[in-house]
Amino acid sequence: MKKSNPASLAFFMVLLLMGCWVVTPVGAESKHTGPKEKVDAVSAIHISSDTVKSDQRMKWVEFTGNVRATQEDVVITADRIKIFYKSLLDDASSITNTIEKIIAQGNVKIVFDKKTKKAVAEKAVYIADEKVLRLSGGNPTVWYGKNMIQGKKITVFQAEDRTLVEGAENQQVDAVVYTREKGGLIK
Numbered sequence: 001m002k003k004s005n006p007a008s009l010a011f012f013m014v015l016l017l018m019g020c021w022v023v024t025p026v027g028a029e030s031k032h033t034g035p036k037e038k039v040d041a042v043s044a045i046h047i048s049s050d051t052v053k054s055d056q057r058m059k060w061v062e063f064t065g066n067v068r069a070t071q072e073d074v075v076i077t078a079d080r081i082k083i084f085y086k087s088l089l090d091d092a093s094s095i096t097n098t099i100e101k102i103i104a105q106g107n108v109k110i111v112f113d114k115k116t117k118k119a120v121a122e123k124a125v126y127i128a129d130e131k132v133l134r135l136s137g138g139n140p141t142v143w144y145g146k147n148m149i150q151g152k153k154i155t156v157f158q159a160e161d162r163t164l165v166e167g168a169e170n171q172q173v174d175a176v177v178y179t180r181e182k183g184g185l186i187k
Helices: 006-017
Strands: 045-048 051-055 060-071 074-089 095-112 117-127 132-136 141-144 147-150 153-157 162-166 174-176
Antiparallel strands (some): 051 060, 074 095, 141 147
């Protein structure tokens, strides 16, 4: 069995950080490609931070201080991003690392789709196997153009193309929706 060295592991984790959030993994079925066509999940990623720490035994890599991760038109900024991964044995008997969970904390901001969509929260947790993103802390808010929705907790079920927004005990979900037609709800 081939063993990864710490430098190559950290580099590999940097390359995969954004891929789990915005791209379907290689070989996965997608509603756009169907079950037999493979999706290429490789694209350039740039991550900058004040510090990078990793622990191979515990299987995590953490970027801290002014973290900025970019891939294509996606930009994620946060005070800290920690990536948990698992090692799998591939067909060629070499170890392949895959992301299990990503936690971004502190002033989290995600901008994507050519700057038409934005999400903010104090904490964002992405569970890769489930393709679920949970935004919490502060006032989690998502904008799509001028449209906005805010709640105590926002959960995006990426594989199911649905979202759940929950209010707090004494604070309802708040949404602002702009219509294209004249008149809106009352003409």
